[in-house]
Amino acid sequence: MSLPSxxxxxxxxxxxxAAELVGxxxxxxxxxxxxxxxxxxxxxxxxxxxxxxxxxRLRRIGDLLDAGLNLAGIAMVLDLETxxxxxxxxxxxxxxxxxxxxxxxxxxxxxxxxxxxxNSSRPTGQP
DNA sequence: ATTCTGACA
DNA sequence: TGTCAGTA
Numbered sequence: 501m502s503l504p505s506x507x508x509x510x511x512x513x514x515x516x517x518a519a520e521l522v523g524x525x526x527x528x529x530x531x532x533x534x535x536x537x538x539x540x541x542x543x544x545x546x547x548x549x550x551x552x553x554x555x556x557r558l559r560r561i562g563d564l565l566d567a568g569l570n571l572a573g574i575a576m577v578l579d580l581e582t583x584x585x586x587x588x589x590x591x592x593x594x595x596x597x598x599x600x601x602x603x604x605x606x607x608x609x610x611x612x613x614x615x616x617x618x619n620s621s622r623p624t625g626q627p
Numbered sequence: 628a629t630t631c632t633g634a635c636a
Numbered sequence: 637t638g639t640c641a642g643t644a
Contacts, residue, residue, distance in 0.1 A: 528642060570640070
């Protein structure tokens, strides 16, 4: 049972090593940071230190890129995912079972969305 | 920080 | 042709 361990949070790898480990270019890592997808630790001197979580994040970015998302979309996805992770961690701390993770009760199967007849693509206005 | 390239639509 | 990701 892997809970969020503190050392997965600590930045240990330099940018070159991190890039090597995830199979990306060094500049690409800097780009992702500039786009707000990532915020690695900094040493006192200000050089980047990537944590194990950062590496997972980078691999996740790769998957989402393959899926066809752009970097802006990926930033949103990652934000939501980390929020969820944070909330789940909180609930685990309360020793409550997150209802949406419960295997017991199968949530009412959402019926496939019936096609909404979009008339013409004119919100309102000119012909 | 800026520029250049390749892919894509 | 314009945009975007990745590069030099």
